[in-house]
Amino acid sequence: MSITLIAEEPPACTTSTDAGSACDLLWQWTKIPWLAESGEVIVKPLRIIFIILLCLLARNLINRAITRMTSANGEGKSPGILRPFKEKVPAVLGSPASIVGERRRQRSRALGSVLRSMVTGVIFTIMTMLILAEFNINLGPLLASAGIVGLAIGFGAQALVKDVISGMFMLLEDQYGVGDVVDLGEASGTVEAVGLRVTTIRDAKGSLWYVRNGEIIRVGNMSQGWAMVIIDVPIAPTESIEKASEVITEVLDTVAEGERWGRVMLAEPELLGVESVTPYATTLRVSLKTDPDSQWGLGRELRARISEAMRVAGIAAGLTDLQAQMRSGGNAPVK
CATH class of the missing domain: 3.30.70.100 (Alpha-Beta Plaits)
Known part of the structure; x- marks a missing residue:
């Protein structure tokens, strides 16, 4: 009496998918058809969870680094991103910590907020694209549509974008800060607040001026250094x-x-x-x-x-x- 062993046929997913897929790997490891056929159902959610966790971890680490870079330490030293301002203060005027005060806090707070928002947007966009790719969604038309919408929004909000970009450069270059007496052309007086979109100035008569950063052509700072x-x-x-x-x-x-x-x-x-x-x-x-x-x-x-x-x-x-x-x-x- 002879026993004939019947080899199990590989599942269809091993021939319809690329080599190295979850179905193909599970079939090679286990030789169990039903487990290989359910490989994509088991592995795909795990991959999506891994992508989400990895992106959230990267966002958290980068945001912590930005916060550390834009915050002053307990010794009163200048934040790393604002360290160039330290060189602009003459030694005869005392330590920079006694001069910058509120202007340093506003600069670091604004820059940190912008950088964290940019990092969050980029990481979440990448995460969304990776998750959609797991569902075999063609990203080409989606990216083209997003590009057209972004272009339309850019044209419509170009004044806002101009204000924000100008505000970022003003903060990075430390053109002026809270407490400075400045001449911005149409308005001159003491700076009360510096934002990414507008700068608030109080003139000698008490009027509060809101000046869009994108409209500032020149800055005369009468309070910086000496x-x-x-x-x-x-x-x-x-x-x-x-x-x-x-x-x-x-x-x-x-x-x-x-x-x-x-x-x-x-x-x-x-x-x-x-x-x-x-x-x-x-x-x-x-x-x-x-x-x-x-x-x-x-x-x-x-x-x-x-x-x-x-x-x-x-x-x-x-x-x-x-x-x-x-x-x-x-x-x-x-x-």
Whole structure:
């Protein structure tokens, strides 16, 4: 009596799918037809779960790295992404931690939020495409349709995109920050908030201006690093320039030696000499380098002291350009 072994036929999925598929691998490993035929049903959900977990893990790790890069540590040091700003602060102004304050927090918060949103969008897009590919969905038409829709949205929202991109570059380059006094063309004043789309400025009259970042062509920052105080002192053409220079120099030395204003001066004040000569006045110019937060107060203090010292010394003041124009009937004096 002889026993004939009947070899089981391979399932149809092993011939209809590519080599290396789940069905083909399970058939080679087990030689069980029903298990091989159900291979795709078992393995496909596992692959989808693995893709989701891998993408979520990558998103979490990258977001943690971005948060660490854009956040200041406990020692008060500058965040890594904002480290270039540290080089812009002169040593004479003290440590950067005492200067940046709110501007650093806003910059790091805005940049971190944008980077995390971009990473999330990219990773979720890749995850969606990989999951759709598991269901054998042709991604070509889908990508083409998404490209057309994205192009249409881009044309419609190009002003918004322009504002956001400009805001990112302003934050990265540290063109201005909270507390800075800036001139943006149409609006000038103190920066109260810096966002990706708009910058909020409070002018000298108290008006709050919302300026779109994409509309900012130029920025004049009067509060970054250091500032120059320029004072023009007009004296009558008949007065002695040498005597007036002595009076001004004495005032400058007194202010520089004082405790209140001397500590904000970054260099010795300098009397540059005669700036202009007109039939109405001889103008002497004074300049000094100072802390940007003190330039206006120091300028007013110097003007008041120089004016009083000139009066006490009996030196007659000359006419300013505006006074000379009014006296001459609107014709500007020749310099």
